[in-house]
Amino acid sequence: MDDYALVLNAGSSSLKFCVYQRPRDNDWEIAARGQIEGIGTSPRLSAKDAQGAVLVNNSLDASVADGHAAIEALASWLRSKWPGAHVLGVGHRVVHGGTRYGQPVLLTRQTLSDLYELVPLAPLHQPYNLAAIDAVFERLPGVPQVACFDTGFHAGHSQVVELIPLPKEICKSGLRRYGFHGLSYEYIASVLPTVAPAIAKARVIVAHLGSGASLCALKDGRSLDSTLGFTALDGLCMGTRPGAIDPGVLLYLFQNLELSAKEVETMLYKQSGLLGISGISNDMRDLLGRSEPEARLAVDYFVYRAAKEIGALAAVLGGVDALVFTAGIGENSSEIRRRICEASSWLGLDLDAQANTSGNSRISTEQSRVSAWVVPTNEELMIARHTWSLLGFMQPVS
Numbered sequence: 003m004d005d006y007a008l009v010l011n012a013g014s015s016s017l018k019f020c021v022y023q024r025p026r027d028n029d030w031e032i033a034a035r036g037q038i039e040g041i042g043t044s045p046r047l048s049a050k051d052a053q054g055a056v057l058v059n060n061s062l063d064a065s066v067a068d069g070h071a072a073i074e075a076l077a078s079w080l081r082s083k084w085p086g087a088h089v090l091g092v093g094h095r096v097v098h099g100g101t102r103y104g105q106p107v108l109l110t111r112q113t114l115s116d117l118y119e120l121v122p123l124a125p126l127h128q129p130y131n132l133a134a135i136d137a138v139f140e141r142l143p144g145v146p147q148v149a150c151f152d153t154g155f156h157a158g159h160s161q162v163v164e165l166i167p168l169p170k171e172i173c174k175s176g177l178r179r180y181g182f183h184g185l186s187y188e189y190i191a192s193v194l195p196t197v198a199p200a201i202a203k204a205r206v207i208v209a210h211l212g213s214g215a216s217l218c219a220l221k222d223g224r225s226l227d228s229t230l231g232f233t234a235l236d237g238l239c240m241g242t243r244p245g246a247i248d249p250g251v252l253l254y255l256f257q258n259l260e261l262s263a264k265e266v267e268t269m270l271y272k273q274s275g276l277l278g279i280s281g282i283s284n285d286m287r288d289l290l291g292r293s294e295p296e297a298r299l300a301v302d303y304f305v306y307r308a309a310k311e312i313g314a315l316a317a318v319l320g321g322v323d324a325l326v327f328t329a330g331i332g333e334n335s336s337e338i339r340r341r342i343c344e345a346s347s348w349l350g351l352d353l354d355a356q357a358n359t360s361g362n363s364r365i366s367t368e369q370s371r372v373s374a375w376v377v378p379t380n381e382e383l384m385i386a387r388h389t390w391s392l393l394g395f396m397q398p399v400s
């Protein structure tokens with residue numbers, strides 16, 4: 003009988019998964035990559051095999067309305083696809099590890115309850131990440147589970163970088179800048195020696211531009227700083243989050259508009275950013291296809307903030323040798339890359355317009371002092387590597 007292991011990345015309305023298979027006497031291979039989307043609205047299960055062939059693409063019953071039901075639906079598809087399979091372990095993405103959990107950890111009921119305490123720091127992600135763990139504990143009680151944290155790669159930032167300059171007593175409870183998207187940055191740092199050896203040890207700014215967006219300053223493959231902080235609200239403009247705003251705005255919302263904490267939380271996590279500015283969409287692809295001035299303004303602000311923060315991280319690094327784009331927008335939108343590179347030309351970055359639209363990895367000219375790159379991220383593989391090493395398995399390669 004073949005052995006299997008799973009990687010799960012559970013969000014508010016989607017459950018992304020990878021199935022790894024270990025045929026007898028062989029190393030791990032990816033057998034399926036897929037997702038359940040539209041949880042709570044119009045749930046749909048889709049998955050492809052390692053070669054990109056469609057394994058399933060079905061709408062699901064509307065009763066798949068939460069994380070537990072999504073795990074049930076996934077389990078029943080896995081059972082029908084690989085009857086009698088033996089699941090050896092499950093690796094999860096967990097957004098916030100707080101002060102206690104930096105490195106990946108083998109999950110117990112106690113760890114899970116510690117991680118639930120961090121829900122207020124990541125309300126858009128943490129509850130859904132943890133619901134998936136809870137569902138697997140119930141469904142497959144004997145199977146070991148590992149949590150891999152988005153904050154982990156940033157552990158070890160200097161005291162100054164981590165500081166939130168509020169009164170000391172307040173900060174004692176764990177109020178500091180953590181940084182997120184760590185699994186993505188760790189993956190990029192792990193492949194630079196192969197895809198761009200010349201910059202692997204250099205001063206690199208990685209731009210993870212997806213629904214959530216941030217930058218990371220890498221030196222010698224280690225994170226020195228990032229634009230996200232205590233929560234995933236800081237820094238760049240995102241799909242539904244504003245990025246950095248004057249904290250006085252929050253006082254104004256509470257004191258003058260008399261909004262409740264819950265209303266402000268909803269506004270900050272779900273109604274702002276590209277969606278708030280445009281009033282049209284949180285999706286960059288939609289906005290780039292629209293001609294309304296509000297859609298243009300949202301894209302202009304996204305580019306402006308990214309370029310501004312690239313300047314700030316260049317200062318952190320004492321100069322920059324390379325800029326790397328990744329995630330949905332960074333990997334797929336040549337227009338956004340072009341605009342950010344043009345706004346960063348003062349750093350010595352000269353974009354190669356042809357390379358930028360041709361699917362090349364390097365998108366700057368030969369003469370460019372600062373090079374620019376597109377490197378696809380793979381957070382699931384990073385989770386698999388951590389999970390496998392904690393559970394004592396051989397590492398998967400893709």
Ligand code: ADP
Nearest residue numbers: 212213214284285286287288329330331334335
């Ligand atoms: P997440 O995993 O955080 O949900 P992704 O990394 O998948 O986010 O990125 C989603 C974003 O990528 C969306 O704003 C989407 O519009 C954008 N995107 C994907 N493809 C393109 C494209 N070809 N052009 C512009 N934006 C794109």
